[in-house]
Amino acid sequence: MSLLEEPIRELSRRLRDREFSAVELTQEALARAEELDPALGAFLRVTPELALAAAAAADRRLREDPSSAPILCGIPVAYKDVICTKGVETTAGSQILHGFVPPYSATVVDRLSALGVVPLGKLNCDEFAMGSSNENSSYQLTRNPWDPERVAGGSSGGSAVAVAARLACATLGSDTGGSIRLPASFSGVVGAKPTYGRVSRYGLIAFASSLDQIGPLAKTVEDAALVLTAIAGQDPHDSTSVMAPIDGFLGELRNGVKGLRLGIPREYLEVGLDPGVREVFEQSVKTLEGLGAVTQEVSLPTTEYALAAYYVIAPAEVSSNLARMDGVRFGPGFPGATTLKDAYEQARHNGFGAEVRRRVILGTYALSSGYYDAYYLRAQKVRTLVAQDFDRAFAEVDAIISPTAPTAAFKVGERTADPLAMYATDILTLPANLAGISGVSVPAGFANGLPVGLQILGPYLGEATCFRVGQSLEGEAAVWNRLPPLAVAAK
């Protein structure tokens, strides 16, 4: 059995007990990536030298003062390629950032580095995190470790697959409409989308700033809670980050669900759920009820408009945020252009893929004169209605549970020709981004051999409750430690 299959707390104990060193653990992670990743495509780049240097430093720290070394000291992690890493190329999956080497690191990277984590490298994602399958990366396709003919989910597909295939102990992703929870569900790992403002976005390459959040993907709920505890908190570099207690993520983890009120949104069960997904969900409901949770139906009536509102608001923000991608300060540039407009158009035409173009056009259109009121303003009003739906529901229940996605992982190429079909993949995840609330996807079971996640939505700053429900389900579902076929190494 690989060391990478063990939960972080166990690895941390064994590192402290000197059963193995952080360098040995890192060498094993690097060897697994070398052997397994060619078939998976999770990593855009592996950074063995940086990893081994960090591991050696972690070993010194563990040796000198084992009792005060942080629990994440010596633990190998990896970052979605929309998260800036000083001195390490960061492309956001886009050609327009090919060769971009950030002069600073994201706050989340600095925080984890200070704790002694080992950075293995950068993970594939849909271009600028726009996508639900990872098929929009301009570099490579990330394959699902349960079935390589199927997608990893997106946009944090590399982040999910690196954990599912046990190439890293935990990873960071970003979630704008489901981009952590969806690939977590498709790959059979835990993924947490924190409350808006819970985690600093400084150094996250912006997609839609009012929706984006960085969060952890990990094998177990406790591992995700450990990483979120490490990265959460106010940051002077991000004025939207909030000061709020974080001790409940781990402190309430094992409080169980007895007496907890769980809402099941009627509208979420009416979105054309795959029968296998429905079956896993119903089983999860029974499991949680058996543990003492009290379930009840709730209504989120604006669900039918949420997708439309999202696909106005997110592209509108894209059209603004991506204006900075002009080839001037970074990117391959504009050789031979004779006017500034030519230079911009050359850099952006060569640099942006089909989905990014589509969203820039859609967003520019929705914000253009004469259409602003009909689209953007109305979408922001619908967003208020979505938030009010959740407020009403959370007055009655402690958390809301549903499938994370209507289906399990779909086939590569199945939805690429139909943007609307691809967008609909996020129907159950994106309302939480519109409202700014917390959500976690936890492996709940399998449908036709493919993982299916349970989504647990909590109120504003309600991550602790999500983790608590997730922990209870994880203990009973007994699926977190099942290894996908493509995670089995020869050595």
Added chain:
Amino acid sequence: MAKERASAPPAGSIAPAEVAHVSSLARLGLTSPELEKLAAQLEVIVAAVGQLSSADTSAVEATAQVGGLRNVTREDVVAPGLSADEALANASVKAAGFLRVPAIQ
């Protein structure tokens, strides 16, 4: 505030010329075949998001932010930032400590 339109424009109303205009605004430099393909896709997407017009939003304000934070400020003190060399390190064309671009016209 401008008067709200009663409904989104009907489907099928987006001409490639209009997409070309938006493409120009967004500096995307799209070719004619690309514009035609995008116009067709945009029509379908815009028709789908047009369902927003049937949501009853008469009683709500537009969301401006979801966090509830107010007036986040910091002390007005100078802190070290990136050096000019660091800030220019990724630029494709630079000269004498500046970014270099073609003339506007």
